Amino acid sequence: MLFNSTIFLVFFAVVVTLYYILPTRFRWILLLIGSYLFYMSWEPAFILLILSSTIVDYFVSIKLPETETSKGKKRLLFISLFFNLGLLFIFKYYNFFTENIELLASSIGLNYQASVSSLLLPVGISFYTFQTISYTIDVFRGELKPEKHFGKFALYVSFFPQLVAGPIERATNLLPQINGIKKKVFHDDLLAGILQFVFGLFKKVVIADSAALYVNAIYNNHQYHDGSTFVLASLFFTVQIYGDFSGYSDMAIGAARMLGFKLMDNFHLPFFSKSTTELWRRWHISLGSWANDYMFKSFSPYWVRRFSKKGVLISLIITFTLIGIWHGGRWTYILFGFMHGFILGVEFLTKKRRKKIKKKIGSFLFSYSGWFITMLLWFISMILFRSVSMEQFFHIMNKIFSASIFNSLFIPDLGVIATTLFGVTILFIFEYFVFRKRNFLGLVKTYSQPTLALVTAMFILVISIFGVSEGSQFIYFQF
Amino acid sequence: MEKLIKFLLFSLVLVVLLDFGISRILNQIYKQNKVGESGGVLNYYLGHEVPSDLLILGSSRAHRHVIPDSFNCKGFNLSHHGFRIPFTAGILDILQQEQKIPKIVLVHLELNSFCYHIEDDLKDSELRNLNFFYGKNDFITDQINKLSYGEKFKYLLSSYKYNGKVPSLISNFMETQNFKDHNGFKGLEMNPADSSRIQKQIDIRKSLKFNPEVSEFKISDTGKKYLNHVAEMFQNSDSNLIFFSSPRYLENTTGEELSRNFLKQFLEEQNIPYLDYTNYKIPELKRKKYWRDVEHMNIDGAKVFTPILRNDLQLLLDDSCFN
Numbered sequence: 010m011l012f013n014s015t016i017f018l019v020f021f022a023v024v025v026t027l028y029y030i031l032p033t034r035f036r037w038i039l040l041l042i043g044s045y046l047f048y049m050s051w052e053p054a055f056i057l058l059i060l061s062s063t064i065v066d067y068f069v070s071i072k073l074p075e076t077e078t079s080k081g082k083k084r085l086l087f088i089s090l091f092f093n094l095g096l097l098f099i100f101k102y103y104n105f106f107t108e109n110i111e112l113l114a115s116s117i118g119l120n121y122q123a124s125v126s127s128l129l130l131p132v133g134i135s136f137y138t139f140q141t142i143s144y145t146i147d148v149f150r151g152e153l154k155p156e157k158h159f160g161k162f163a164l165y166v167s168f169f170p171q172l173v174a175g176p177i178e179r180a181t182n183l184l185p186q187i188n189g190i191k192k193k194v195f196h197d198d199l200l201a202g203i204l205q206f207v208f209g210l211f212k213k214v215v216i217a218d219s220a221a222l223y224v225n226a227i228y229n230n231h232q233y234h235d236g237s238t239f240v241l242a243s244l245f246f247t248v249q250i251y252g253d254f255s256g257y258s259d260m261a262i263g264a265a266r267m268l269g270f271k272l273m274d275n276f277h278l279p280f281f282s283k284s285t286t287e288l289w290r291r292w293h294i295s296l297g298s299w300a301n302d303y304m305f306k307s308f309s310p311y312w313v314r315r316f317s318k319k320g321v322l323i324s325l326i327i328t329f330t331l332i333g334i335w336h337g338g339r340w341t342y343i344l345f346g347f348m349h350g351f352i353l354g355v356e357f358l359t360k361k362r363r364k365k366i367k368k369k370i371g372s373f374l375f376s377y378s379g380w381f382i383t384m385l386l387w388f389i390s391m392i393l394f395r396s397v398s399m400e401q402f403f404h405i406m407n408k409i410f411s412a413s414i415f416n417s418l419f420i421p422d423l424g425v426i427a428t429t430l431f432g433v434t435i436l437f438i439f440e441y442f443v444f445r446k447r448n449f450l451g452l453v454k455t456y457s458q459p460t461l462a463l464v465t466a467m468f469i470l471v472i473s474i475f476g477v478s479e480g481s482q483f484i485y486f487q488f
Numbered sequence: 489m490e491k492l493i494k495f496l497l498f499s500l501v502l503v504v505l506l507d508f509g510i511s512r513i514l515n516q517i518y519k520q521n522k523v524g525e526s527g528g529v530l531n532y533y534l535g536h537e538v539p540s541d542l543l544i545l546g547s548s549r550a551h552r553h554v555i556p557d558s559f560n561c562k563g564f565n566l567s568h569h570g571f572r573i574p575f576t577a578g579i580l581d582i583l584q585q586e587q588k589i590p591k592i593v594l595v596h597l598e599l600n601s602f603c604y605h606i607e608d609d610l611k612d613s614e615l616r617n618l619n620f621f622y623g624k625n626d627f628i629t630d631q632i633n634k635l636s637y638g639e640k641f642k643y644l645l646s647s648y649k650y651n652g653k654v655p656s657l658i659s660n661f662m663e664t665q666n667f668k669d670h671n672g673f674k675g676l677e678m679n680p681a682d683s684s685r686i687q688k689q690i691d692i693r694k695s696l697k698f699n700p701e702v703s704e705f706k707i708s709d710t711g712k713k714y715l716n717h718v719a720e721m722f723q724n725s726d727s728n729l730i731f732f733s734s735p736r737y738l739e740n741t742t743g744e745e746l747s748r749n750f751l752k753q754f755l756e757e758q759n760i761p762y763l764d765y766t767n768y769k770i771p772e773l774k775r776k777k778y779w780r781d782v783e784h785m786n787i788d789g790a791k792v793f794t795p796i797l798r799n800d801l802q803l804l805l806d807d808s809c810f811n
Contacts (some may be wrong), residue, residue, distance in 0.1 A: 049772045132577020196491045203495075232692040358799035424526075458495050466502035470510060474654055478616060 011139055012260040013213050025267055031191045037164055040268070044169035051173075054130040058096060058315030063159075063166045065092045068139045068156035070148040082149060087109035089145040093138045099407070100130055105338025133173030135335055141166055143204075144180040146303055161187050170265040174257050176295035177276040186270050196267065201449040204461065207468045208439075208449075209259025210293070214476030217252030220245040222425045222454055222477065224395070232403055236414030239392075239405045245394030247391045251279070254293070263449075274448075278440055283379035285352045285386060296332065304328045307451055328351065336394075345393045352386055364431040418465055428475050435471070503645070511646035514654070516552065517661050518620060524660030525568045525652040527620055530670060531580065533566055539588045540564040542809050544672075544797070545576045546596025552784045553734045554594070556671040558794040561809035564590075565672035566753070571599040574612045574631075577714040584721055590811060592728045594801075595718065599733055600740060602711040602747040603669040605700060610710040620649050646762055649674045662742060675782045675787030689782045692736055705743030705745060707750050715751075719758045732763040734793065735773050738782035763797070770796060 010017045024043045025361055028036055049056050069089045076082050093189075098106075108122035114121035144165070147153035154164040165184050171177075227234055227242035234242075258275035275295050282288035289297050304326040312320030326347060331344020358365075367375040380483045392409075396402035408414075447455060456464075517645045521528035524536070533539075541561035544554045548569035556563030568575060576595055601610050613635055622643055623627045633639050642648050650657065723731040731751070748764065755762040768774060770793070778789030785793060802810035 015636070015641050018638075194489055194492075196489075197491050200495060233689070245655075306606055318521040423659070424652070428652070431655075458491070459498060461497040462495055464504055465499045469499075469503050470506050470647060471537070472644070473507070473642070473648045474650055476511070476651065478642065478648075478651050 010047055010256065012264070013210055015431055016050075021264060026445050028268055029194060033190055036190050037161055037187060039484055040168065041160060041164045041412075044167040044172060047169040048172060048319075050166060051127065051132045053412075058100075058131055058134065059137060060163075062141050063095065063163045066145050066166070067156075067159055067162050070145055071157070071207050073148050074155060085209050086145060086149045089144065089445070091482060097134060097138050100134055102334075102338040104202055105368070115165075124269065137166055137172060138173050139296075139335075141459050143177070143303060147180060154182070156184055158188075168265070168270075170261045170268070171272055172269070175293075176252070176258060177299050178272060178295070182273060183270070189302065191269055195435060197453045198269060198460065200453045200458075202263045202268075203451065204263070204465060205259050205266065206263030207465055207472075209256040209261075209263060211432070211468050211472055211476075212252040212256030212259065212436065214478075215252075216429060216436060217256060218477030219250035219425055219475070220252065222422070223420075223429070224249055226371040226420070228395055228401075231404060232468065234408070234419055235416035236408040236411055237416055238419045239409050240274045240414070241418060241420075243388060243392045243395070243405075245429060246395045247388055248393065254332070255279075265447075278444060280384070280444070281380075281440075283376050284345055284350065284356055285383055286356050288343060288383055288387065289349070289353065294302065294371055296335070296375055300328050300377045305332055305339075308314050317359060321357050323358065325354040325357070326350035328463070339397070340399050341393050341396045342400075344399070345390050347387075348390050369408060431475065432471075490710070492739050498766055500668060507645045507647050512648070512739065514647065514657065516652045517657050518650070520664060521657065521660045522664045522667050523670075524656055524663065526617070526656040526660060527568060528608075528660045529568075529789065532580070533564055534582075534586055534588055536588075540589045541584075541590050542592045542594065543590045543598070544594045547571055547578060549736075549784060550594075550596030551596070551672075551674065552676055552780075552786075553793050555673050555675070555790050555794045556598075557673070558791075559710065559798060559809045561807075563671060563809075567596065567672070568617075570596050571614050571617065572610060573711055573714040573718070574652055575608070575614045575617060577661065577717045577796075578615050578618045578621075578625075578628050578631070580718055581631070582621055582625055585625055586643050589727050591726070592730070592805070592807065593730050595729065595734050597715075597731050597762075599744040599747040599751075600772075602708050602715070603705045603743045604708050604748055605705050605743055610708045612710050612714070616651075619643075619651065622649055633811050671681060673790075678777070678786045678788060679780070682780055682786065683776055685781055686737060686776055686779055693738065693782075700743070701741060702746055705746050712750075712754075719755075720761070723749060725811065728745050728750070730761045730763065730801065730804065733766050733799065735765040735770055735785075736783055737773075737776070737779045762798050763804075765793075765797075 010020060020043075024039065030040055045056055045059075048059060050362070066089055069085050069311060073082055073085055076085060077476045107125070111121055111123060113364055118312060144153070148155050156165065161184070163186055165178075165180060168178070168183065168187075198299070224242050224246045227238055228246070231239075256278035262272045273295055275293060277287050277291045277294065281289040282291055306322055309324035310328050316322065316323060328341060329346040329350030329351070332345065332349070335341045336342040363375075370378075392405055394401055396405060443452065453461065518527055519531065519740075523529060524531040540563055542556065542559055542563040544550055544563065544565040544567060546567045548567065551567035551569060552567060554565060554567075555668070556565050556751065566579065568579075580593070580595075604610065612631060615628060615631050616635070618625075618628050619632060622632055623629055632643075642651075718729070744766070748766075751762060751764070772778075772792055773785070773789060778785050778792060780786045798810050801807075
């Protein structure tokens, strides 16, 4: 049940209506049933995974405060981590792991053949696994009291607007909202939710899905194309992934807001960033902050003690390489993470030097050159991210940095290019002139109701006329 | 809640009004278009009071390979790039409804429409490209409704009939201003880069090492369904339906043998003639100079192929078109 499908709209309309009809004390039950039905629409059997993860973390977290010894607490945490990461390994990394073991074995002359797992990847497993892990770690650290109500904890793990592709919510934000479901309907929240949902849908079906038509045509037949075509296709992929993932996040946040829940922001104008460090504070914010709190802060004290400032570089490389692995078992993802960890580390180490340069050349030139370098590096990392293998990545880079960059562009359908550019122009206008200053709630408070209705109606028509009707899966569902 | 209901109602009224206005404008543009594949060329054909004697339908290969003027009658090439049997079936249904089916219809079949490897089955969603006829043609409406649960809801907005077509509608509208009468055929001129392009394509195909067994392929139920629909349309008709598959410079995969056998058997049962030129049946066309790429002939190739097709058609049908 994709957010951009008619069936979801029907499902959501039913849930919202029932939600506001039901007495407050029963609303969590409706949301839990709705969330489980939503997840089961992909593959009913996978609900057992969420359920088992919920049961394990519920009991571990209940037991944690009762356990007095540090050893005992660590043992309980280990059980939770082993179970959750074990599921992730079996479903997501097993084949990658065995393939590489086979390769390694053959390189030293051994003949080792592991069985191939034919298990399907459960939708959103990386998201809800990280959500439950963060909950257990918070309880372990004593930063959070365990939730005693099993049903409400189950809803925290499976809350359908953010279940399959985030934002990865913290228990400290979501659980109090589940426990304090309000009776009153806040008009501004509902309106802001509708606007954000429609805007997200626009990003997904007009920008991301249009761009995807060109990107897939080129990347799926990469052997046939030249450097100039790869540059355009990779630029389009950069636009596609932003439209796809931030569009999904907008729809998730908007849907939750219509139910009275405030989820954390996941994107905040990332393409206005003037450094990669800034970009990661604006791109997939919930994953970045998760990695900071549960990975970087765990590794960095050790490495900083050993290597001083260079320890930060090492910690960043480890953290971001793990972020790369989080995306899936593929060397290109791992290198993507490594590359970003390295860039962030270098930016950290050169902070003072860059300040001096800023003084020398002036903040205007410094800002724009910073923006250019950030976008260039992001663009290269997107080629890595989209390539299905290292071989494909090197092939594309080789084409881009060869004479074939001057060959003519391959554009099978100008309409697709025009539609994408049209969508990007609208997006840029809204991001630059509107969302730099205020969010959706601010928009509702600033503009009159007829103006907002007109904007909503116009977006609905743009979606109807320019949106790609054969809605594709959201890219981040695979993670 | 009252404020929200007001907002929703106001938005709804605006959507209806804007949808009405925009779809009227797009409809006017659409109707005037006489060129282009987002309805223009079909409009142009439907606009003829007297239909052609011979109609060619199919994909880009039919479009580039068959010259209507090479026949001894009024011919028209209504082939569309990238579309296969579902789209052709849709076009024929529109023509039947408008009573514009000529006495001879040549339908080009792509062998890969009738067999597929693992999961790459033919998609009947290509009929969405005829969505202007949603609600006007029963067959197209039915097939589009079957595509997904929500299709009916999408068409509540009239502007959805132009979904994905606006850029091409506008560019075709501009092109229509300098419009000249045509027969639908547009040959590919010979280009010095053709030879190296063909060689590159051959090298890449070889390097892909995709060599599955015939048993890994399946006959496409989607392909079969639309082929059946086309065959049924001509069962009690005065028009003659002939299928053909044009040659390629480099043949495709093993699975197509399955398609060949299926088509041969199916069309024999239906008593519909089928001319299959794939698998290097025309020795002269093995020369690189006749090709733009491994799938499409240039205009010189089309000049070699069309007379051969005409001669074979003459043996099948005693019609002045082929004399």
